[in-house]
Amino acid sequence: MCAARDNEWFRGWFNSPYYHILYKHRDDAEAANFLDALMTELDLQSGSDILDLACGKGRHSIYLHQKGYQVTGLDLSEESIKLANEYATNGLEFFTGDMRSFQLEKKYSAILNLFTSFGYFEEKSDNLKVIQCIHQHLDEDGLFVMDYFNPSTICCKKHSGDLQIDGIQFNITKKLDGEHVIKEIEVLDQGFREKFIEKVQLFTLPEILNMLESSGFRFLTAKGNYAMDDFHENSSERMIIIAQKS
Helix, strand or coil: CCHHHHCCHHHHHHCCHHHHHHCCCCCHHHHHHHHHHHHHHHCCCCCCEEEEECCCCCHHHHHHHHCCCEEEEEECCHHHHHHHHHHCECCEEEEECCCCCCCCCCCEEEEEECCCCCCCCCCHHHHHHHHHHHHHCEEEEEEEEEEEECCCCCCCCCEEEEEEECCEEEEEEEEECCCEEEEEEEEEECCEEEEEEEEEECCCHHHHHHHHHHCCEEEEEEECCCCCCECCCCCCCEEEEEEEEC
16 A cells, blocks of 8 residues: 555544544434435335445444345444444445445445545545446446535634543644645543544535546435435535436
8 A cells, every 4th residue: 555545644543442432422313314314315125235335333334224225334444344343234244445446246226425424535536536436336327325514604714622522632623724624633631642633625516516427427416404405505504415327
């Protein structure tokens, strides 16, 4: 693996125990309600094969499997997949892989990329590789869902905040640099201090649609929140894009 990829921010952060501590209180009820609304929108048959791309510890994969789907979860983080595999069962499996170059033995009715798991790479061409790899793993007329923030409504002001979880202090600073949303995370744990970042590229809807079209997708719709209301550029919190392999 080249040195540039070794230094990618998410490799260390997503495998860190502090990542799992910081985000352990994510709202499972909100996620379940979103997935219910999304599955209604997609109208997939029970038993359909779904790939949860960048699945983390598998909370969405597990819920979708409980709803009757055959689910594969894939994530770069070995630590996350280790935790997810505690829930693996018939029809629910997990693998470690890079979303730019993964190779699985099956194709899927739908591939989901949820909760801003896109735009992690320095090179824009790497983000295009993600979409191309997704296209290769979809059935004919298969569906792709990208759940991304709305770049038009992200606060442009620098934002700072402190959290204490399990006796660990997290000092968090959020800012924009014009092309990225950057979250700087300083961890203070019993005299130990370490810094991490999250860095996500800003893509407008037309930019994402261009990547989709060039990779062989047909745009279907965009939704603006987890209730699946229509997307409005100037007011929507999210940008949930649904496209179909063409």
